[in-house]
Amino acid sequence: xxxxxxxAADWDDTALxxxxxxxxxxxxxxxxxxxxxxxxxxxxxxxxxxxxxxxAVQDTFLAVWTGxxxxxxxxxxxxxIWGVGIRRLVDTIRRDRARRPRPWWRRAxxxxxxxxxxxxxxxxxxxxxxxxxxxxSPELRSAIEATVLDGLxxxxxxxxxxxxxxxxxxxxxxxxxxxRALLAEAQPANGGASPQRHAWGAP
Numbered sequence: 714x715x716x717x718x719x720x721a722a723d724w725d726d727t728a729l730x731x732x733x734x735x736x737x738x739x740x741x742x743x744x745x746x747x748x749x750x751x752x753x754x755x756x757x758x759x760x761x762x763x764x765x766x767x768x769a770v771q772d773t774f775l776a777v778w779t780g781x782x783x784x785x786x787x788x789x790x791x792x793x794i795w796g797v798g799i800r801r802l803v804d805t806i807r808r809d810r811a812r813r814p815r816p817w818w819r820r821a822x823x824x825x826x827x828x829x830x831x832x833x834x835x836x837x838x839x840x841x842x843x844x845x846x847x848x849x850s851p852e853l854r855s856a857i858e859a860t861v862l863d864g865l866x867x868x869x870x871x872x873x874x875x876x877x878x879x880x881x882x883x884x885x886x887x888x889x890x891x892x893r894a895l896l897a898e899a900q901p902a903n904g905g906a907s908p909q910r911h912a913w914g915a916p
Contacts, residue, residue: 726790733781741778748791749774752798759863759873760802765809769802776801799863803872810872845895849888856884857892 724732724743732740749770756766776797784793846854859870860881867885871878 727784730777730781730784730790733778734784741774744777745774748794751791752794755795756798756802759799759859760806762809765805766802769798769805772801772805773798796864799865799873800869803865803869806875807872845892848895849891853884853888853891856881857888860885 724740726744726747729740729744733744752773753766753770756769757763760766760769773794777794780797784790846857849857855874856870859865859873860867863870863873865873867878867881870881874881
């Protein structure tokens with residue numbers, strides 16, 4: 714429906730979503746080609762199973778296709794796609810565990826990596842929060858990444874990480890305490906308030 718003049722390849726994401734809302738499958742193809750690669754890479758940092766990640770990516774773009782009419786242009790399309798994608802991954806993991814329960818000794822937590830995209834999302838690429846986050850233990854860092862960077866609820870984060878919801882809450886609490894202490898140590902001598910501290914719920 715977009716035609717064969719190649720101009721659609723240069724359309725921005727919002728224009729592609731509008732075309733998809735009108736039933737244009739070719740627009741979906743362009744959006745998929747533009748975003749599937751980074752989405753797969755980032756979801757792979759949250760889950761070590763390539764099979765589950767691939768399923769989540771497919772489910773994501775199906776949801777984007779069916780939900781394109783509901784996008785109102787209130788934010789970055791890539792961020793919207795990521796929000797859909799991380800929740801589709803949680804749903805995929807939940808279905809997989811329900812269908813094929815695994816012994817507790819095989820439920821290893823995925824290795825969590827702070828990507829450049831994640832740092833940009835919370836505005837910490839050039840601040841003190843990045844090194845502080847990187848200094849946390851893997852289990853504390855993964856809990857903060859799931860709930861803050863990915864925007865998941867503690868219930869969703871529990872599914873993603875394979876731990877009880879109470880464990881997620883406890884780890885988030887401990888992570889915030891550790892971050893506050895680390896950021897306080899790096900506080901400027903003039904005692905000026907650090908905006909990053911407030912972003913993490915510090916008083």
